[in-house]
Structure formats: structure tokens, C-alpha cells
Amino acid sequence: MTVANSARAAAVPVAGAGVRNLPSPPARAGRKDARGWRNLIWVLPAIGLLAAFVYLPLVQNLGFSVLEWDIYSGGQTFVGAENYARMFEDPIFWKSVVNNLWYAGISIVFQVFGALVLAALIEGLRSDRWRRTLRAVYFIPSAVSLTVAGLLFYFIYEPQMGILNAALDGAGIGQFTQAWLGQENTAIFGIIAMSQWQGFGYCTLLFAVALQRIPTELYEAAAIDGVGPFRRFFSISLPLVREMSSLMMIVTVSGAFQVFNEVMVMTGGGPNNSSQVLGTWLYRSGFVKNDFGYASAIATAIFVITLSLAVLQLWYSRRRRVEW
């Protein structure tokens, strides 16, 4: 039964309820209005907080993005869409967008599809003890803060003392050693790899919870019909965790466009701006180059990109919702 059906069933009047006791329509409407206002009072604090700390800054940011702002003198001059025009001509802005897209693409592969496969494998184990142990093992990196993980991986990648190059040397493939974060063609991928390590276990845990909610009868029936594990995964598990997959896609892609900490800690966007992402380029434009109007324009771009992707994914996943 779907949630919508159960809601309809609950709305049907109970047989035998006295019609005489029902108040007249205007009185009923007035009571409903009063209840509505009382309910509104309860949600007002939350709306107020959201307005103050989410929507107002958004509007403010939009305002700043059309200004040239000298933080020293306080002078603010309206420049219209100039900051946006500059942004579209800025090669480092586009480099940052490409890096964010790499981040999003690789994160979808590892943190959505990879985590789902791993969760299915773990939940398919017979031993409850192993299931619990493996969930914990994969989750532990997510308990490490991004800043700490960034520093940890910085030293793993360090060209002279890092264990990655030492391991490659030890394995007899020393020709592959390099300054992973010090070379322009590898820096962003070194950061993305760390991020996958850090976020993979959290996604696996969420998928494991979603998989546990699927009735075992479906798997049992499929098994009786002679369906193999691959087909069971693609025909039962995958469709029935679609909502969790959509949520994970939104969270992962939005997160990929808001990434900041790990890049700042590991490379600061360098070398030669090769690992800049939108977040770090925003920061650099504002706090290093004193160009706060331009930084606000980048912030608006990040907001538009993440909101568009989230709306698109929500619309797509709702069209294909499966309920049982």
C-alpha cells in the first residue's frame, strides 16, 4: 500500500459517527483557521531562523554580486552584470567548474554506485557479526574530519617522505612515483581520491539501511523463481532503493560543487591554479584579491548550479518512484 492510499483511508469518516455532533460549516472553517494560525506560530521560529540565516544571506549575496566593493574604504559601486561577464571570461572559473564536474562524476561512481554495490554485498552476507563489523570498518573514515583527512593524505602523497611513493618504490614500480599534489595534472585527482575514501563508508551505511527495508519475501520469491544474484540486484535492490539513490546523488553532487576544506588543506588550489574548485576560487577572489563583488558572483553561480541539479534530480526521481 502506498503512503497516499493510507492517507486517503485515514481521511474516510468512521461509520456511525454522529452527523448531529458536527459543527456547522462556517464554525468548522473558523476553527480550522484558528488551528492553522496556531500551527503557524509553532513553525514561525524555524521560518524566522531560515529567513535570517539562509534566505537573507542569499538575497544579500545577490546584491553584493552586482557591486564593486572596496572593503577598506567601504565604497560600493553598482556595476550591473559586469562581475558575471568577467566570470564567464575567466579561464580559472571554468577550470574550477571542470574540476567540480570531475569531483561530482567520480563521486557518483564511487559514493553512489560503488557504495550501493558494497552495501548489497555486505547485506548479502549470512553472518550478522561480519555485517556489523564491515559496516563499522567502512564507516570509520567518515568519522574523521575532512581537515584532518586532508592533512593525513597530504603526508601520504608527500613526494619525499610519503608512504604512497614509498609503496610504489617497494612494489618495484618506482617509475610511477611523483609529487601527487605538486603536479598540475594529478593534484585535483589526489584530492578527489581522498574525498572518496572519506565519504564512501557513510554512503555505504545509508544504502545498507535502505536495503534492510526491502521485504525479504521479494528476494525469496525471486530465488524460488530461479533468479540469480545479479538479476536480483538489478531488478529488486536497485529499483527499491531509488529514493535513497536519488538522495545520495543530490547530496553527492551538491557536495561536489561546495567542496572547499580538503582543497584548501591539501593544495590551496595550486599548483598554478590547477586544483581550484569554485569554493576555493570564490575564497581566493574575495579574501586574497579583495574582489568581494566577484566572489559573490561566483557564490551565486554555485547556488544556481547546485539548486538546478537538485531540482532536476528530484523531478526525475519522483517520476520514477517505486512503492510497495
Add this chain to the structure above:
Amino acid sequence: MRKCTYPKAAALLVGASLALSGCGGSSAAEPVDVSAEPEYSGKLSILTKFGGDPLEPYFEDLAAQYTELHPDVSFELIQETDQSIKDKTKTLTASQAMPDIYFTWAGNWADNFIDGGLAADLSPVIAPGTDWGDTFGESSLEAFKKDGKYYAVPLYNNGKFMGYNKKIFEEVGLTPPATFDELISSCAVLKDAGYEPIAFGNKDGWPGLHYLQQLFAYNVPADVLQADFDPETATLDDPGYLTAMEEFTTLVSECTGSGNDSNGVLYTTAQQALAEGKSGMYYQEILEFDSTAAEGTQLQKDGLGIFKLPAAGDAPGDTEAIEGSPEGYLINARSENAALAVDFMKFATNAENAATLSAPPYGQPSAVKGAVSEENSSGPVIEGIEQVNEASAGIIWLDSVTVPDVADAWLAGGEALVSGSRSPEEVLESVRSASEAAK
């Protein structure tokens, strides 16, 4: 009155936000009287660059001593590190919450506060010829002079030198090189003996800029170099820039152990390599001497020597110039405690406190005349300060002497030179574009 101009069409869009952001807010304050007699009461807020060990206790002790003398004065200390103070300062500036006293570098960094009316004119109390001003070396005061006025209290001097391990040099039969070619030759000798010739970590980008700025001073005529720092007068077409960048790439490839990988190495890792006796040389600031050769390090046992980064024999620029500049403190022009702030900075720079600052563990050579002496400072610090005083000119750091857009282009270019992804010509072209755009 602050400038605030909008076309009507945009007024609705940005109106609400600007009302909250403060456009059209308070008008410029009246000039503060820094020479007034202070009232010894109230709270002084100070933003320092002495966050973390070993520097943090310096201002804490000063504040405690001052409160002992004047019990009605209390302090709010905001202590940041070299890296974090940039963000902190800009956040406080943007939110119009600057403290009474705040740290500054010389050059464009200080100019921004002066031009924005955020730094009090201290000329009546600190200009040469005044009682307080005469306690400082004149070049230290000049570093913060603009349009004939003196704005900052110089706290300590600084300069960049090649530090070397005396024992290793003696072991391989080297003496400090006198020319750039001799420096490159000495690298081969150190390599053959199993040492990393020059430890270099460019993860943050600025260590590379320090080499470049000193080499620019040697290879670009001084007047051209000064003109090129300002986008309004910059041409950036002197061939000396290309020579300097070629010298830098030669040094990276011939002398550093990490070579093209140096962008992945922290500068502290490089510093540690010299401290542990693994490398022969490391390019460093005077402020680092005492921590590199700290008690118990191999370098302290072997002995730290210093020499100026040598110039090529035929370099057309100022080969007697040394990169480095004093660092100081500005008084907030809008502070209600300006006179008290001046009094506190006089206390901070009196002979006794200046000597404390120059001595280990702080090791910050005070800008006060006579504060650095054999009694309180290490040999390399004294030698470094003497060379800075004798230099023909002090060249301000490349990342603070010019506007941020140009500095950022140099930073990215320096990293590209290290990794070998761009040629000196391409780097110069990108800097020229940034300078053009910043006009």
C-alpha cells in the same frame, strides 16, 4: 561620506541587502589625536601576528605588565599566525570591526588601510625628529611612509638570506658563494657528497616568490622594478625578468632535491631538512634563524651561517639590495582609544621590551636602534640585521608590494616555473595581462 551610487533600476534588487551591509552608513571619522594625553582606562583590542609558539606569550606578557602599571586598562588580544592573519584582517575590515591596534606588512597591504582611512597618521609622534621616532632606525619608519606621513610603528626588521650548515660546507670544502654561478657549482659538490644542496618547499607558493623577487632586484634596474609594481605605470617588458626566471628554474633543477616536485613539499619540511643536517642550504628569513637552529637541533651543533643570495656577475639591477622589510602595527583611525593605543605601543617598543623581542625564544630583531646586540641575539640574527642595515635598498616581498591581482599572477607563475608547465615568457605574459586588468 562613503561612495554609494546605484542606478534606479537596480535599487529594488539590492536595496534590502545594502541596508544590512552598511552602505551609506557612518561617515568618515574625525582624525584622531594620537599625541593627546591618554586616559588610562578602557579596553584595548590588538590583532597580532604572534599566534602559536614561541611568539604568543610576547604580547600576553606585555599586556599583563601594562595592566599592572595601569590597572584600569584591559586587553582583548586576537593572536593569529602568518597564514591566518590575512583572512582575519579582511574579515574584520569588511565587517568594520577593526581593533585599536593591528598588524601590517609594508607595501600594498599597508597602503590599502592608509588609503581607506583606517590607519591613523602617526607623524606627530613617530616621524624622525620626534622623541619616539628617533628610537627607530629611519629606514624602518620609511617603509610605512606614504605621501610624507608616517603611519605604522615598526616592530621588527626582516630580510631573506641563504642559511647554510657550516660543518657541511667545511666538510666538502665550500665557502659561501659570491656569484650565482658559484652557487650553482656548489650544488653539484654538495650533491656528490650525498647532501640535498638547497632544501625547498613551495606548497604555499610564496617561497618561490621570495627567490623571484630577490632575483628581479638583481636583474631589473631599480627604477623599472619600482614602476612595474604599480599597474598604472607598469610595462613589465624588461628582459631582466626573463633572466631572473631562468636563474630561478636553474636553481630549482640543479640545486633542490625535490626539483619539479617542490610544489608538493611544505616549506617547514624544507626548513626541517636544514635543521636536521640533511641539506646544505635553505633560503630563509631572519625571523626563522633561531627556530631553524633551535636548541638540540643538528644545525645548532654544526653552526648556522648566512649569506645573501648571490647575484650573477653581470646583473644590471641593484646587486646590493636585500629582499625584506620591517613588519609593524597600525593604529585604527576610528579608534576611541587612539592615544592609549599609542601609549601602549611606546611601552611595547621601549628599550627593555625591544631587547626581549630580539632575544630567544622570540628572535624577532626589533626595529628599535641598539635592541639587537650580542647580549640578547644570536650570531646569525646580528649578522643578518647588519647586512640589512648596510644594504643599498630593502625590497618588499613580491606578494605584498604590488596589487593582489598581480601578486596572484606571480604566485601561479612561480608554481608553473617550478613544475615546468610554463616558460618564463608565458609567465611574464600572464603577469602583464593581470597588471593591465588591474589598472
